[in-house]
Amino acid sequence: MDLRVILLGTSAGVPSKFRGMPALAIFYLDEVLLFDCGEGTQVQLMNANVSFMRINKIFITHFHGDHIYGLPGLLSTMAFNQREDPIYIYGPRGLDKVLKAIWGLGYFPRSFPIHYRELDEEEVDFGHYTIASRAVAHTVPGLAYSFSEKPYRRFDEDRAGALGVPKSKIRKDLTEGKSVIVKGKRITPDMVLGELISGRKVVYSGDTRPSEAVTELAKNCDLLVHDSTFASDMREECYQYGHSTARDAAVIAKKAGAKKLVLTHISSRYGKAIELETEAKDVFGNAEVGRDFSSYPIKKAR
């Protein structure tokens, strides 16, 4: 049940020599979920050694160019590499129009099915996890997303072995809560499953001013990746453009009871952005500035 987040681009608005355009990947089981896809994301994915073929879902926060201009190239390269598996794209209302514009960009290749769905504030069930979307406070309509692993019970190999449960589909049935018969004896899930373990949660704000909805969405999350475009001395400009300061992000992480905060969407005026990290840490200790290719494994709950 490996869960890992990789930042693929941590810049804001325009790229810099050091930060790529906004994009973030969540690795879970055998899937890669991509959030936003700024220009150059395909090269960032190559440099992070992520197989394009594992990406099966893309979530877009909003339709400012810095979050979407990498989509045409990424989808084209997938076609170039003869992908056949479908891909699913999610985003706020307006996604349909944006994708149709992409199909109109010259000779756009279509080798595999591209499914898409416009989201409101909702929760989509993907089996082992759900993705919830909440409206943010930006200059254009946008969504923040949470990835929430469902609570689960560990399969106790030792107890199952002692009870003679074979390594077969039967174990899957038990995990899913069904009782089974083994050598004439009824085995119930409670006999082989451990305590209920709460799932892990990752939240990505996209571009937003400080928002109650995002704070609520981030409640008790393991990792919050939050807009932190400027330091507090530029608060006015920051809010005017629909963004948060590093301090705002830290206040939200604290209120939400997040375990860790990573600052992203860093204005190109900053280099290593130590000042943003310092400002955030004053409020919320477990904060850091995201860098391209920073990787955050999320440990299983005990």
Place this chain on the structure above:
Amino acid sequence: MDLRVILLGTSAGVPSKFRGMPALAIFYLDEVLLFDCGEGTQVQLMNANVSFMRINKIFITHFHGDHIYGLPGLLSTMAFNQREDPIYIYGPRGLDKVLKAIWGLGYFPRSFPIHYRELDEEEVDFGHYTIASRAVAHTVPGLAYSFSEKPYRRFDEDRAGALGVPKSKIRKDLTEGKSVIVKGKRITPDMVLGELISGRKVVYSGDTRPSEAVTELAKNCDLLVHDSTFASDMREECYQYGHSTARDAAVIAKKAGAKKLVLTHISSRYGKAIELETEAKDVFGNAEVGRDFSSYPIKKAR
């Protein structure tokens, strides 16, 4: 009269870790002319320390994604940086449709005038130079371009000084072929201008199979930057996808009497592509494989 060519991306179809998507810049006087604009061109321009504000003309060879997906981001960043100067975009028929798709890509910003013109096979006069376009032999309609400096005569400072010609607008008049009166004496252009010097010429093929039209266009050029997607052992696949081999490019450079050949649009299957260079040099000695950020100053004719 500085003239210089910089390769900004030398890959084909898909980017690699080592080669960016197709783009090439010609620096002439105070202008930068951009040819093609693959994804990531704006970052390549930053890394080459090219001011976006100096770019005033963009020429697109054809509308395959690898040659145009950098346009939305480049134009957006120009707007982000509050550009006010107009930009002129040229390309084959279909440019209108592509640009309208770009305007439809989310919230595309428009802070400055974007003029554009679809070209056939023609020659456009830009004052000190002309740009000629010729249809290529690719899988979709496309154009090769030549940049041709107009022949000119050097202003002879010594002779002008001896004749008492002041350093004023009068010198410009003489350069442009007008006679002037200095202290009651008539000075004709011939009295202060040197021999007629032939202009320099750079040709960029874009994507094409070996083409008579490109060979003709490249006649006596100083620099030919030519499609060289594969080595000759992949000739069949190469032609199927509408490209040239390194050997083809060399044969064309030789036939055209080009002074120098640079191979570009290198398939991601090659690394340093030494095999392409070797193959080309067998036919045409002054050939090399282009690398991202390679710079080619074009010397003035004697």
